[in-house]
Amino acid sequence: MHTSAAAVFPDPYGSVPLAGCVVAITADRRREELTTLLERRGARVVSAPTLRIQQFEDETPLFAATQACLSGPLDYVVATTGIGWRGWMSAAQGWGLEDALRTSCMLASVLTRGPKATGAVRATGLSESYASPSEESREILNWLTARQLRGTRIAVQRHASYDAVFIEALREHGAEVIDVPVYRWGPSPDPAAVDRLVHAIARREVHAVAFTSAPGASALFEAADALGEGARVRAAFTQPVLAACVGELCARPFLAERLPALWPQRGRLGSLVRILTDELPGRLRQTIPTALGDLVLQGNAVGIGGNVVILPAQPAAVLHELARSPGRVVARTDLLRRVWGRRGADHIVEVTVARLRAALGEHGGLVVTVPKRGYRIAAESGH
Incomplete structure (x- = not known):
């Protein structure tokens, strides 16, 4: 039987489990935090935000929507995102309407879409009547439409995109819906970085790409198609590049194209980093x-x-x-x-x-x- 005289060493990657891994991040907001979490584990991070969150330059629509919320009793208030809810409350504070808006929401049933929105609502001293387990608007819609909505007034804090299906469904059930626009998706702050990332994925020069929003994932595919690299990028995500998404909703663009993607059960940055840490070494080592x-x-x-x-x-x-x-x-x-x-x-x-x-x-x-x-x-x- 052959015996080896080779020296035996402990796992060299013990304290840096992602050393040698190149991980791209497509988020603009909280990208510094995500970068730090990955670099602490030894990864080399490539930052290429595909979209950015923009506040509306003209606050007139948001002010008008807030005034509409205060013009009469609200029956339901829907918080769709943490950042949107905090932005609305901050704007109301600037107009001197924060106390009135909080009181109006306190007298209504507050519904939250996912844990981030729930946390933001609680941070303003309110409590939710229903919190959907995920960031699916459908879960909120199912909860509402199981009730009599005719004649009710519902304020919906809009997320980055206008959710026409959700709002129109509520109106079809007889509700008066107040659309509260706080922010929107804007173009990438660094389009050249996005182009470089597209080429790097096509050449298999990154090992994983982390996504924190479905629009951000869709924007990457759009950029790849515009550069003529769409087929190669999709092939790379089939193997060997790992697509890691913060949640199932974020992974929708991959699921729609029948491309593999992984996501943690809890939609948190820490959970996203953990799934990368658990998965990449087994794939690459x-x-x-x-x-x-x-x-x-x-x-x-x-x-x-x-x-x-x-x-x-x-x-x-x-x-x-x-x-x-x-x-x-x-x-x-x-x-x-x-x-x-x-x-x-x-x-x-x-x-x-x-x-x-x-x-x-x-x-x-x-x-x-x-x-x-x-x-x-x-x-x-x-x-």
């Missing part, structure tokens, strides 16, 4: 036994001797190609085709292998040159 100990590849990182080394993109790609068949020789021409997608002079391969060896430091000798043939990893006997 590869362990190669060598005479010097295990070589543990993960994305653009390699763990060796108990340490983690972050590699530049091309040296990492070369190492992954060699790791496909540990111990076997990979020709320079094959590396050129697989890593750079072209044929040409061998010098670019030689330069990249030299960079790889330099990054591996004292373990650089694990990448072996086979004269006139190519390169291989010095895997342990039997691999």
Whole structure:
């Protein structure tokens, strides 16, 4: 029986489980918080907000809607988003109407769409009569339409998009609906970053993309289509790029196109980061036994001797190609085709292998040159 004399080291990724993982985030709001959570776990974050939340420059419609809410008793008030509810209360405070609006809402039945809206309502000293478990307007609609709505007055704090189906359904049941517009979706604050992300996904240069809204996901597909990269981006999401969404509603654009996506049970940033932390290492990690100990590849990182080394993109790609068949020789021409997608002079391969060896430091000798043939990893006997 073969026994190995290789050194045994603890998992080098223990404190940085996402080291070597490139994760793109498409959110504008709270992107600093999401970036920090991911970077603490070792990920390299690419930020490319596909949309941004914009307040309406003209507050006249919001002021008119607020006045309409105060013109008579309200029966129901629907809070659809945390940020929208806080924005409405803040605007009312600026107009000197905060106390009157809070009193009007207190006398009505307040309905909240999802945990974020529930938290915002409670923070203003109100309590909800019904909180939908998810951010689905349909759940609120089902709750309301199970009751007699004819002659009732319902204020709906609008989320970023006008929910015509929801509002018209309430009106069809005889309710007077006051649409309260607080904010809307605007274009990306950095369209060039979105274009770069589209190309990076198409080339499989990111390992995961995190989404916090369905419109943000749809905007990415629209940008990809506009660049002529739609088919390649969709293929990349099929495999190997992971689409991680904050909730099922956020994943709707992927489900509509029958593309895979993952989401946590609880729609929180922390839960979104957790699902990335749980999923990516299992997808990316590869362990190669060598005479010097295990070589543990993960994305653009390699763990060796108990340490983690972050590699530049091309040296990492070369190492992954060699790791496909540990111990076997990979020709320079094959590396050129697989890593750079072209044929040409061998010098670019030689330069990249030299960079790889330099990054591996004292373990650089694990990448072996086979004269006139190519390169291989010095895997342990039997691999």
